[in-house]
Amino acid sequence: MKPPIHGLLRLAIVLIATGICGSATANDETKLATALHQRVPRPDLVLAAADSGDVTDRMLAAEGIRLWHEHIPGAMGCLRRLANDASLDVVTKAIVAAGQIGTREAFLAVSGSLDREIDDAHVTAIADALDRRAFRVYWLQSDEFGLRPTISALITRRSSPHDPSSLAALEFPPPSHSVVESGRAVFQSAGCVACHRVNGYGHDAFNVPLKGIGMCHDNVTLVQHILSPSLDIHDGGRQERFVTEDGRLLVGRVTRSQANRLAVQTDATQPERIQWIDRDEIIHREHSDVSPMPTGLLDSLTPTQIADLVVYLRTDGGLVPMPSTAHDHH
Ligand code: HEC
Incomplete structure (x- = not known):
């Protein structure tokens, strides 16, 4: 038989824990973050977070819609509001969510928000989401909503290294x-x-x-x-490295070879730019491991x-x- 003190102790712990967690909103936010993490649908928490005054809550709400839109009544209306949020962080999350949902309704929910100013910090994620293959039907293959110029312009601004x-x-x-x-x-x-x-x-x-x-x-x-x-250099592009007497380092492709000097093309993107070096000023010459093909x-x-x-x-x-x-x- 369990001593009754056990139950009281548990109650006391719960009371203290609730006290520590602070306001109800912060508690809801933690609950939503946990539910998202554990993939347990909580439409109630998503809808509450979408109306929160806190940017992080509204970003979490967009993520919740992405995962559970089928379980959330009025999900697309909610997504539309998030796509028109004052914070570009929330707008971006909403558009990324829409891109992954990939339906016509999701496209329509976010497409009305594209005429606002979008800064460079957010343009890459937004461009990538709008260019998802499921969405191309609505602006690239046919331009039924007249958004092709707007979306093309956003995609042209994309500039961010890929992982x-x-x-x-x-x-x-x-x-x-x-x-x-x-x-x-x-x-x-x-x-x-x-x-x-x-x-x-x-x-x-x-x-x-x-x-x-x-x-x-x-x-x-x-x-x-x-x-x-x-990673792996094709012979056609193999470059060489030269070190000259006066300490210059040149990396490039030898395009002409004369009795006393060599023509070195040092920038593959500007083939007409050639640097000549005298053979007798070269103190070191070796193959280079660097491709002339630009990165990025x-x-x-x-x-x-x-x-x-x-x-x-x-x-x-x-x-x-x-x-x-x-x-x-x-
Ligand atoms: C300024 C010139 C230049 C540009 C621009 C350039 N490349 Fe290259 N590329 C090269 C050279 C030179 C090589 C051979 C050296 C090497 O393998 O890295 C090469 C190699 C390659 C190879 C490997 C070939 C093989 O047989 O292993 C691929 C694939 C390739 N390029 C694709 C592209 C693509 C796609 C683009 C455009 C996004 C591009 N390159 C732009 C110069 C260029």
Whole structure:
């Protein structure tokens, strides 16, 4: 038989704990954070948080709608209010939530908030969410709400490094006509055309043909190689490092070789800029591990655009079917 003191002790602990937790709102916020963490639907807490005066609460509410919109009465109306919030942090969370829900209702709930000023700190997350494939139907494939110019302008402003681990979760679509067309547009807008040629587009400036690249790399490793060109350097672009007598360090490609001097192209993006060095002032010459291909080329692209670019490259610009597996040709 349990002594009665046990129950009293428990009650006392609960009372003290409630006292420590402070106001009811803070307590609700913790409860919502816990429910979100444990994936236990709590529509009541989401609706209360959406009306809270606290920005963090309203951001949590957007997250709750993303996860449990099917269980929340009036979820889309609530999402619309959050998308029109005074705080851009809340607006961004609401648009990201809508992008993941991906329905026409979710698109409509947030699309009315896009005519406001969006600063650089938030534009990347918003652009990536609006460009999710499920949403493209409502502004890119057809422009039934007249939002194409607004959304395109937001996507053009995107500029933020990608995290290789988030790109590892990219979804790659089958090579439909619209995906290949989008991939081609990205191949041009991201500047790949300055140095590579695929299916008639661009200039093969370095003798680094990308034809057949889909057999060498699967989707994920191709993304990694574009993110970090120096991972594995193709011979066509191999650079050299020179140290001269007077302590200069030059990294580049030798484009002309004369009896007493060498022409070194030090910036692949400006091929016409050449530096000459005299052979007898070179005290050290070796192969460089650095690719002439610039890094950061993907920073201006949304994840969906990167997926389209990969499909474009792996199908040789839409000419061959998507290889199912990659064989290592190296
Ligand atoms: C300024 C010139 C330049 C630009 C711009 C450029 N590249 Fe490259 N790229 C190179 C050179 C040179 C190499 C070969 C050296 C190497 O492997 O890193 C290369 C290599 C590659 C490879 C590896 C080829 C292989 O056989 O392993 C891929 C894939 C690639 N580029 C894709 C792209 C894409 C996609 C873009 C646009 C987002 C792009 N490149 C933009 C110069 C460029």
